[in-house]
Amino acid sequence: MxxxxxxxxxxxxxxxxxxxxxxxxxxxxxxxxxxxxxxxxxxxxxxxxxxxxxxxxxxxxxxxxxxxxxxxxxxxxxxxxxxxxxxxxxxxxxxxxxxxxxxxxxxxxxxxxxxxxxxxxxxxxxxxxxxxxxxxxxxxxxxxxxxxxxxxxxxxxxxxxxxxxxxxxxxxxxxxxxxxxxxxxxxxxxxxxxxxxxxxxxxxxxxxxxxxxxxxxxxxxxxxxxxxxxxxxxxxxxxxxxxxxxxxxxxxxxxxxxxxxxxxxxxxxxxxxxxxxxxxxxxxxxxxxxxxxxxxxxxxxxxxxxxxxxxxxxxxxxxxxxxxxxxxTLPDIDQPSQPVLPSATATTQGRIVFENVSFGYPAPPGETPTPVLRNINLTIEPGQTVAFLGATGSGKSTLVNLIPRFYDVTEGRILIDGIDVRDLAPEILHQWVGIALQEAVLFSGTVRENVGYGRPEAEQEELVAAAAAADAHGFISTIPEGYDAPVARRGSNFSGGQRQRISIARALAVQPKILILDDSTSALDMATEARVQEAVQDLMAATTKLYVAQRISTVLTADRIFLLEAGELVAQGTHETLLASSPLYQDIYQSQLGGAPL
Structure with a gap:
């Protein structure tokens, strides 16, 4: 045998x-x-x-x-x-x-x-x-x-x-x-x-x-x-x-x-x-x-x-x-044995600091992980609107995914208000950070349930305010059922742009101190995108806002733009500064806008 x-x-x-x-x-x-x-x-x-x-x-x-x-x-x-x-x-x-x-x-x-x-x-x-x-x-x-x-x-x-x-x-x-x-x-x-x-x-x-x-x-x-x-x-x-x-x-x-x-x-x-x-x-x-x-x-x-x-x-x-x-299977992100629990009276500012951050996705046994991000150092002040720009594969989404600890850094550390994100209790971290991912995933149910997914106890007025800021309230109001309208599996009864706006409204409804929009306006035309950005700025003035984009039109009004190439931070500054000093930024600007006056 x-x-x-x-x-x-x-x-x-x-x-x-x-x-x-x-x-x-x-x-x-x-x-x-x-x-x-x-x-x-x-x-x-x-x-x-x-x-x-x-x-x-x-x-x-x-x-x-x-x-x-x-x-x-x-x-x-x-x-x-x-x-x-x-x-x-x-x-x-x-x-x-x-x-x-x-x-x-x-x-x-x-x-x-x-x-x-x-x-x-x-x-x-x-x-x-x-x-x-x-x-x-x-x-x-x-x-x-x-x-x-x-x-x-x-x-x-x-x-x-x-x-x-x-x-x-x-x-x-x-x-x-x-x-x-x-x-x-x-x-x-x-x-x-x-x-x-x-x-x-x-x-x-x-x-x-x-x-x-x-x-x-x-x-x-x-x-x-x-x-x-x-x-x-x-x-x-x-x-x-x-x-x-x-x-x-x-x-x-x-x-x-x-x-x-x-x-x-x-x-x-x-x-x-x-x-x-x-x-x-x-x-x-x-x-x-x-x-x-x-x-x-x-x-x-x-x-x-x-x-x-x-x-x-x-x-x-x-x-x-x-x-x-x-x-x-154990989660590949360790939870802190003694998590930091900020007191109820503490005020969250939303200041983000990357200190010598490097990251590589886990590799099969016997293989060395390939670095995706290398030696990232940057500071984002509370309430700032910043943008991460770069070609596909430059590491933009990976970088922002490290903030809510979807992945853990390989080297260095990320601080929010001086606290290493690895020391924060997960429920606290995810209360602070709201995110609209690249793929706008909706769940079967109602529009109300999707907008309030991260904060079910939110009042109707708060959901409407979030939807309005995401430029979603208009088309929701035209549906006979309004916010009680059914959502099909994965939101298939809505267009790509509508799904993205509902996804953004879901992130806004959480009322986070740090808002991440990961290329989440890619299906919107430039005019709609501009309205959304302006409304988000009005609604979330005190919130630190991070935009990930490939379109340069998305980042023009940001307080600070971080330019990434092949996993490295190659330039940072305002639109005007980068346009004057960064050849890579100039190439992106010329290829997308053709040097059109702004």
Whole structure:
């Protein structure tokens, strides 16, 4: 048998995972014990049926005793009904327990994902997390339900049938000594072969879902560039890979059950042959032979059931490994052990200082991170309006993402009002810093819920003021439902410019001391952008405002412009100063505005 490392994970991972699931079930053990109690009782009633079969034949049919026949049949019917009733009760609680498992696993993963930083989300793509939250949870739930439906049955029927066989037909016990090891050997080979195959299957499902998500999210681009055939081929490649990965474990699954039935049939043939000889020699009765055959099946049926659910359990084990991979992932930004909590009377100024800041995104093991920002030193005074300008990839968005600690600096430090952002409690930091990201993401719900997302307790007047400053109140007012208008998934029922303005209003509604607008007016025309900037300036006069832009028109009125190139701060000053002193700024100005007078 091949005990390769991927196969040995079954042994090393199963028990720890089982212990962790037991922790999940703390306080919810009653449905489990109820189900197993009912199942054990059902198994006991099932064990009594062969005894009545033996009595029916030996005491009723052969001697022609009608009363004995009727009595045996009635007992058989009673035991069968009782077994069915308790089996149904077991199923009732098993379903409850399985659904509880799915609910608990989903919530634990979801809460964990909410703690992830941007770096963690870089590690787990959205399609990957979707598979873990859906397909993997379904696999775990299905396996738990099947196990609960048969867990107590196997040992009760196994031990009970062995005892009754030993009592009635000890001469045929040797058949069991052949059959049971053969069944267990097949199960062991199957288990060690199939587990790594299910892991590969889930990985291919991740790849398939990633292609699907990209294609559906970008369907308008696909249509615009007439690339439907290309996307069909790309999806077909991923689908073919998933099909092949699914076929490999299914081949083992397809062979497993027939193998068990072969053993059952061979064992039955041996029983009939040797048992028949014992009956003909007067060493046994027909009823005992019939009862032995039934008990043999009674012993082997739980093993066949185990063979049936083993693929599900093995797939669920792979899914559990993936679930716990999410659960065990630590946020790559450490929280301060003794966070600074400014007093309620302290006044937040919004002064930002970068001291020798460098940053590089985490690299795979064994590789050196490539610096994205190098030795950034700058100071932004309270209430200033500053702008970060530069070509795509110059590090503008990365720089402002360091302020609310979406990522942590690699070197140096960032101070807000003299406090290192790494020493601030996260809830305080995110109260101080409001941000409208590059991608204007809206949530399904209402306009009101989206504008007030960061501050649900805000009054209607405050939401309207924020929306007005973002130049969103006008188009919201034209909708019949107004602020109660529905927002479709990802805001698809609004234009790109409208989504951006609602996103800006959401950032303003928080009333932060530091406002970051990360290229969040790129979908607006210049006139609308100018109105938004002017209104934001009026509404948030005391707030430190940071604009990230590629259009020079966005930064013209800023108190200070920081010019970045290839991750370095190459110039800073007002528009007039940079236009007179910076060749790079002059090139940007000439290329975008053609030297037009302002």
């Amino acid at each position: 091949n005990f390769a490392p991927e196969n040995s994970k079954i042994l090393t991972g199963f028990l720890p995972n089982l212990r962790r699931f037991i922790q999940i079930y703390r306080g919810y053990e009653q449905p489990f014990w109820m189900s197993q109690g009912f199942l054990a009782i059902s198994a006991l009633f099932t064990l009594l049926i062969p005894l009545m079969s033996q009595s029916l034949i030996d005491d009723g049919i052969i001697p022609g005793n009608r009363d004995a026949m009727v009595r045996a049949v009635l007992w058989m019917v009673l035991f069968a009904v009782c077994s069915a009733v308790f089996t149904i009760a077991n199923a009732y609680y098993a379903v409850q327990f399985a659904e509880r498992t799915a609910h608990a696993v989903r919530m634990r993963q979801y809460r964990k994902i909410q703690t992830f930083t941007f770096g963690n989300l870089d590690q787990f793509p959205t399609s990957d997390l979707m598979v873990r939250m859906t397909s993997d949870v379904t696999a775990i739930k299905g396996a738990v339900q099947q196990v609960i439906l048969s867990l107590a049955q196997a040992p009760v029927m196994f031990v009970g049938a062995l005892f009754l066989i030993y009592r009635n037909s000890p001469g045929l016990m040797w058949i069991l000594l052949l059959v049971i090891p053969a069944v267990l050997a097949i199960l062991a080979v199957f288990l060690f072969k199939i587990s790594p195959l299910f892991e590969v299957q889930q990985q291919k499902l991740d790849d398939l879902n990633q292609v699907l998500q990209e294609s559906l999210a970008g369907v308008r681009v696909v249509k615009a560039f007439v690339q439907g055939d290309y996307e069909n081929r790309r999806y077909d490649r991923a689908n073919q890979a998933f099909r092949q990965a699914s076929l490999h474990p299914m081949r083992y699954v397809a062979a497993l059950q027939p193998s068990f039935f072969l053993i059952v049939n061979l064992a039955t043939a041996l029983v009939l042959w040797f048992g028949g000889r014992a009956v003909s020699q007067g060493d046994s009765t027909v009823g005992e032979l019939m009862a032995f055959t039934q008990y043999l099946v009674t012993i082997l049926v739980p093993l066949v059931v185990l063979a049936t659910i083993t693929p599900q359990v093995t797939a669920a084990e792979a899914s559990a490994e993936r679930m716990f991979e999410v659960m065990d």
